[in-house]
Amino acid sequence: MNGVEQGFAAKPMGADARAKIETWLWIAQRASAALLALCVLVHLATIIYAVRHGLSGAAILGRTRGNDAWLAFYSLYVFAIAVHAPIGLRTLCQEWLGWRDASLNWVIGAIALALFIFGLRAGWAVFAS
Amino acid sequence: MDMLQVSVWRGGASGAYRIYEVPRQESQSVLDVVTYIQRNIDPTLSYRFACRVGMCGACAMTVNGVARWTCRTHVSKVVKGNAIEIAPLANLPVVKDLVTDMRGFFDKWARALGRFIPSATRKDDFARVASDSPERVAANAGIECIGCGVCYASCDVVSWNPDYLGPAALNRAWTLVNDVRDGARRERLAAVAGDAGCHACHTHLSCSERCPKNIAPTASIAGLKRAVAIAALKGEL
Amino acid sequence: MSMKNDYRARNHPAWWAFLVHRLSGLALSFFLPFHFLALGQALQGEARLNTLLRWTEQPLVKFSETMLVLLLAAHLTGGLRLLALEFLPWRGWQKSLLALAAGAALAAGLAFALVL
Numbered sequence: 001m002n003g004v005e006q007g008f009a010a011k012p013m014g015a016d017a018r019a020k021i022e023t024w025l026w027i028a029q030r031a032s033a034a035l036l037a038l039c040v041l042v043h044l045a046t047i048i049y050a051v052r053h054g055l056s057g058a059a060i061l062g063r064t065r066g067n068d069a070w071l072a073f074y075s076l077y078v079f080a081i082a083v084h085a086p087i088g089l090r091t092l093c094q095e096w097l098g099w100r101d102a103s104l105n106w107v108i109g110a111i112a113l114a115l116f117i118f119g120l121r122a123g124w125a126v127f128a129s
Numbered sequence: 130m131d132m133l134q135v136s137v138w139r140g141g142a143s144g145a146y147r148i149y150e151v152p153r154q155e156s157q158s159v160l161d162v163v164t165y166i167q168r169n170i171d172p173t174l175s176y177r178f179a180c181r182v183g184m185c186g187a188c189a190m191t192v193n194g195v196a197r198w199t200c201r202t203h204v205s206k207v208v209k210g211n212a213i214e215i216a217p218l219a220n221l222p223v224v225k226d227l228v229t230d231m232r233g234f235f236d237k238w239a240r241a242l243g244r245f246i247p248s249a250t251r252k253d254d255f256a257r258v259a260s261d262s263p264e265r266v267a268a269n270a271g272i273e274c275i276g277c278g279v280c281y282a283s284c285d286v287v288s289w290n291p292d293y294l295g296p297a298a299l300n301r302a303w304t305l306v307n308d309v310r311d312g313a314r315r316e317r318l319a320a321v322a323g324d325a326g327c328h329a330c331h332t333h334l335s336c337s338e339r340c341p342k343n344i345a346p347t348a349s350i351a352g353l354k355r356a357v358a359i360a361a362l363k364g365e366l
Numbered sequence: 367m368s369m370k371n372d373y374r375a376r377n378h379p380a381w382w383a384f385l386v387h388r389l390s391g392l393a394l395s396f397f398l399p400f401h402f403l404a405l406g407q408a409l410q411g412e413a414r415l416n417t418l419l420r421w422t423e424q425p426l427v428k429f430s431e432t433m434l435v436l437l438l439a440a441h442l443t444g445g446l447r448l449l450a451l452e453f454l455p456w457r458g459w460q461k462s463l464l465a466l467a468a469g470a471a472l473a474a475g476l477a478f479a480l481v482l
Binding site: 030037048056057114115122 | 401404410413419435438478
C-alpha cells in the first residue's frame with residue numbers, strides 16, 4: 001500500500017503516441033547529427049583537397065569513379081542528411097510558420113524522400129559515369 | 130534634481146505606454162520607481178510586489194525589454210540616459226498594467242507533474258538520501274526555484290509554441306525525476322516528453338541567462354531529454 | 367493577449383548561436399537540391415559536368431561557395447556545441463564552447479577561402 005492511493009492513478013500511464021514520436025525524432029536527430037559530424041569533417045577536408053588538386057570534371061571523377069569506399073561514404077552521408085535536414089526543417093516550420101497540422105508531416109516526408117533519392121543519384125553519378 | 134523619464138505600460142491586452150517623470154535617486158531600484166509613480170503621481174497603476182528584498186519573485190516585470198526582479202534591479206544598471214521602459218512579463222496574459230495572469234504558468238507546472246508523488250507511508254522508515262549522491266546534486270541544482278516566471282517570460286519557445294510547458298515546469302520535473310523517494314518516474318517522463326515538453330527546448334539559454342536564482346533550466350531540460358531518450362530506448366516510455 | 371519579447375531579450379551570445387545554427391541549416395537545405403542535381407549531371411558524361419564546373423568559376427559563384435563552406439562549418443561546430451550541452455555534464459565553461467565553435471567555423475571557412 002503506498003501513496004499512490006491518494007487519488008493518483010494506480011496504472012502507470014505511458015507517454016501518448018505523439019510524445020513517443022517526438023522522442024524518437026529527437027533521438028534520430030541527435031544520432032544523425034553525430035554521424036554527420038564525422039561525415040562533414042571528411043567532406044570539408046575533401047573540399048579543400050579537391051580545390052587544391054583539381055576541380056575539373058576529369059579530376060573529380062578520376063577520384064570517385066569506380067571507388068567503392070567513396071560510394072559507401074556518400075551513401076551513408078546522404079542517408080544521414082535525409083534524416084537530419086527534414087526534422088530540422090519541420091521544427092522551423094512549426095515554430096516560425098505556425099504550421100502544425102498533418103500536411104506538414106507529408107511535405108517533410110516528401111522532402112526526406114527527395115533528398116534521399118537525389119542524393120543517392122548524385123553519389124552514383126560520380127561513381128558510375 | 131535629475132528626473133527619470135519612465136515609460137510604463139498602461140492597460141490590458143491592448144493599451145499604451147505612458148510616460149511619468151520620477152526623481153532620480155542615487156540608490157534606487159526599479160520597484161522604488163514603480164512605487165513612487167503609484168503613490169505620488171497615479172494611484173490607478175496596478176503592479177505586484179511582496180517582500181521587496183529579492184526572496185519572493187512577485188515583482189518580476191520587463192525592464193527595458195528584459196525580464197527582471199524589479200526590487201533587485203538598480204536603476205543605474207538599466208537606465209538608458211534618463212529613460213526606463215517598464216512593462217508586464219511577456220508570454221503571460223496581461224490583467225492590468227504591470228500585472229499578469231500566472232494561472233497558465235502554474236497549470237503547466239501541474240501538467241509537467243511538477244509535484245512530489247510519494248512512494249512510502251508513515252509506517253515506513255525515513256528515506257536515506259546522501260546529499261552528495263549524483264541524483265541529489267542534480268536535484269539541488271534546480272530546487273531553489275520560487276516560480277517567479279522570469280524564465281518563462283524570457284523563453285522564445287514559449288512564445289512560438291503555446292503548448293510548451295516552459296523552463297520552470299520542466300526544471301521542477303527534473304528535480305523530482307532525481308528525487309529517489311518519488312514514486313511516479315514513469316508518469317513524469319511521459320508528461321515531459323514530446324514537443325510540448327523537453328524536446329521543444331532549443332538551448333537558447335535565455336532562461337538560464339535571466340534566472341535571478343542562477344538556476345540553469347537548460348541543464349535540467351537536457352537531463353530530461355537524456356532520461357526520456359533512455360526510457361524510450363528501453364521501451365519504458 | 368500577452369506582451370512579446372523583442373531583440374533586447376534576445377541579445378545574448380547563446381541566442382545568436384541558435385539563430386546562426388537555424389539559419390545556416392535552412393540555407394544548407396536550400397543549397398542541397400542544387401548540389402545533388404549538379405553532381406547528377408555526371409550521369410550525362412564528363413563533358414556535361416565540365417560545362418557546369420566552368421560555370422562555377424565565376425567570382426560570384428566562388429564567393430557563394432565560400433559562404434556555403436562557412437555555413438557548413440558554422441552548422442557543424444554549433445551542432446557539436448549543442449551535443450555537448452545536451453549530453454555532457456553541465457559545467458561553467460560551456461559558454462566558452464560557443465567561442466570555440468565560432469573560432470573553428472571561421473578557421474574552416476578561411477582555409478577554404480585561402481585555397482581558392
